[in-house]
Amino acid sequence: MTILENVPLAPLTTLKVGGPARYFTELKSAAEVAEAVNFARTHDLPLLVLGGGSNLVVSDAGWPGLVLKLAVSGIEERSENGKTLFEVGAGEEWDRFVARAVARNCAGVECLSGIPGSVGGTPVQNVGAYGQEVSETIDSVLVFDLRDRQVRELCAEACEFQYRTSIFNTSERGRFIVLRVTYCLTPGGKPRIEYADLKKHFAGFQQTPSLASTREALRRIRATKAMLITPGDEDCRSAGSFFKNPVLESNQFKDLTQRATAKGLQIPSYPALDAQRKVSAAWLVEHSGFSKGYSSGPVGISRKHALAIVNRGEATAADILGLKDHIQQRVEELWDIRLEPEPVFVGF
Secondary structure: OOOOOEEHHHHOOOOOOOEEEEEEEEEEEEHHHHHHHHHHOOOOOOOOEOOOOEEEEEEEOOOOEEEEEEEEOOEEEEEEEEEEEEEOOOEEEEHHHHHHHHHOOEEOOOHHOOOOHHHHHHHHHHOEOOOEHHHHOOEEEEEEOOOOEEEEEOHHHHHHOEEOHHHHHOOOOOOEEEEEEEEEEEEOOOOOOOHHHHHHHHHOOOOOOOHHHHHHHHHHHHOOOOOOOOOOOOHHOOOOOEEEEEOOOOOHHHHHHHHHHHHOOOOOOOOOOOOOOOOOOHHHOOOOOOOOOEEOOEEEEEEOOOOEEEEOOOOHHHHHHHHHHHHHHHHHHHHHHOOEEEEEOOOO
16 A cells, blocks of 8 residues: 555546645555555544545545545456346446446446446445436445444445435445445346436337447437536536435425416426426526526536536636535525535535
8 A cells, every 4th residue: 555645636536626635545455445544543534535536526625634546446247046246346437337237238227327437436326317326236335344444245225225325425424435336237138218318319219229229328418418528528527417306395396386387487397207206406507597508707507417517627616616505595595495416525
């Protein structure tokens, strides 16, 4: 294990903001994780686990402790009870794993194609898109438990997955370091075509889309929304979707519908949302004065996706938070809904 000092963190995130890490190390095994944890405890340093940096906002002050860059690699595959299990290192690039699963004709993660970041971050946020969530296919998560410094395996039920949450970012935040994730996929399964964008893409197709064609379609769709990382594209300099789609109670949904009707507007509705009374955060943002392409100095909204707050080039973390606060305040004033941010904020 090599410990580096004062390492800039902004280049290691997709948003490209934030200060340096006081100490930094890249880890490739559970043994190295244990060694790094001991170093941090000996020197009384706070820990930050860094994956792909795609869902992260680092403060301008940086991180005063030790940053652990997870680089545990490897994808192992086995068959069990008619399913295919993939054991994937936390440091593996997420989309590389999805490509491998689709190439093996295994269904369950195809709608998550093109999402940036690493495998280790997927159970933390219960990553989801286009009608799929990783909680549907996660079999178990291998973790390093900071409480007793032991490696243990958690079954999916123990992770307590809900919409964009798990024990890793709620009740047990900061306790576990994800080392490896095992996904249980369906060989020869059909792709999930639920969201409007996908249905529109495949409209008129005579045959059921394959997993491969679904993956390709989703990467194209994400590219049109700047949600596929493209070097040099300013609209990709973001943390992805910045706000979660609100899940409303019946009375909240009724109130929102009435407010929209009074303005001559209609709340977007489709099955994937209706099932949970989930409302489009993008619609709320756009109908609160923040259209695609909106700018406020060095920050703004992506020209291709209303939920992506982007760094126009020289933004600071304070600039990002300023726009976040402004959007939240305006949405709450107009629609009486408090948008919850999706990225992880560190060092604030």
